[in-house]
Amino acid sequence: MSEPETAPIGLERDLFLRRLLRELAGTLEDVVGLDEASGYISVVGAAIGEQIDAEYKRALRVERLDRAQVARVLVDLKRRIQGDFFVIEEDATKIVLGNRACPFGELVAGRPSLCMMTSNVFGRIVAENLGYARxxxxxxxxxxxxxxxxxxxxxxxxxxDPQGREYFRAMDQDGGGPVAAFSRGTG
Structure with missing residues (x-):
């Protein structure tokens, strides 16, 4: 009989956490429905988006990213978490990205609520820096x-697209500057 420490078990922290998120998303989708599950995941994505945005601005030593930097940041952040995003098109009105590999790997299949992580992280970064994102x-x-x-x-x-989600940079109470981005919409 093999020892547990040497048994061929495909388990490590990354896989465990991706499985955990998959099951959490699935449970939410089953219990409260896809729209509500997406809403819960959106809240988490918003917080992570704000953190990532702050990290990039700190590392790049800028107060605000320009459009070209935003596009590069979106691709880079996904690369760092093992996504394979790339810019298909970019102009003054939109940034279109493609992706060949999800950071959640094959565990994302059948869990569309997890896509709210991408929507919210991207939306928060874009809105915070450029003022608006859908x-x-x-x-x-x-x-x-x-x-x-x-x-x-x-x-x-x-x-x-009515299924899209809008993100805005909010102004402080004096109207003097941005406080945080917020979103509205479905998706």
Missing amino acids: VELPETIARGHSGCRVVVHLVPSEDA
Whole structure:
């Protein structure tokens, strides 16, 4: 009989935490529904987005990222957590990203509420730095696509996808400056 320490068990911290998040998302989706589960995960994504934004601005020694820096930060942060995001298109009105590998790996399959992490992290960073974002996720690995397509609108649009989620930079009570980004919408 083998010893537990040498048994061929595929378990380590990263896999354990991804499994934990998958099961948590699945439980939320089953108990409260997909929309509510996405809402809960959005709250977590918002907090993480604010932390990541602050880290990049501190490391780059800037008060605010410009559009080109924002696009590079979105790709870089996903690279650092083993995603494979890339810019498909970028202009004054939008940043379109593709993705070939989800940071949650194969465990994201069937858990679309986990995509709210991407929506909120991206939305918070973009809105905090550029003032506005509307994040649409027309294709996701979680919903069975071979990759993800993320459209981040930088200006409001009448013909926006109703499933998208809007993010705004809030102003302080004196109207003098941003305090934090906030969001509205479905997704």
